[in-house]
Amino acid sequence: MLNDVKILINISAAPDTSIQLFHIVSQARALENSSYFIWVNSVGFDGGFGLGGASVIVDPLGNILYTLKYYEEETYVMDININEIITFRFKRPLLKDIIFEDFYILFRSILKTLKNK
Numbered sequence: 001m002l003n004d005v006k007i008l009i010n011i012s013a014a015p016d017t018s019i020q021l022f023h024i025v026s027q028a029r030a031l032e033n034s035s036y037f038i039w040v041n042s043v044g045f046d047g048g049f050g051l052g053g054a055s056v057i058v059d060p061l062g063n064i065l066y067t068l069k070y071y072e073e074e075t076y077v078m079d080i081n082i083n084e085i086i087t088f089r090f091k092r093p094l095l096k097d098i099i100f101e102d103f104y105i106l107f108r109s110i111l112k113t114l115k116n117k
Helices: 017-035 082-091 100-115
Strands: 007-012 036-041 043-046 049-052 055-058 064-067
Touching: 007 017, 017 036, 017 049, 017 055, 017 064
Parallel strands: 007 036
Antiparallel strands: 036 055, 043 049, 055 064
């Protein structure tokens, strides 16, 4: 919901051993951001690692709407009703509880830690 983002796309080259993890992470990112989340994974081999495909489209409530094939290149087109975002955000208003000052304090803390290394 930050800057009224409605669709997030993550392009990935995740090994096939991590596909289930990335499906869960994709669902979490969709929920956290109250946005559609599309995880696009490569297929094939890179550096000895198998890249298993299985890309997903997730709605803002964390439901996987479609999973592409494992280990095969595939293209899929889905109609997404962007106007439904308002309904999703009303049903699960996660971002309304964010306090941006907390992000600032956390960010400063991380920078300070990195400078001390």
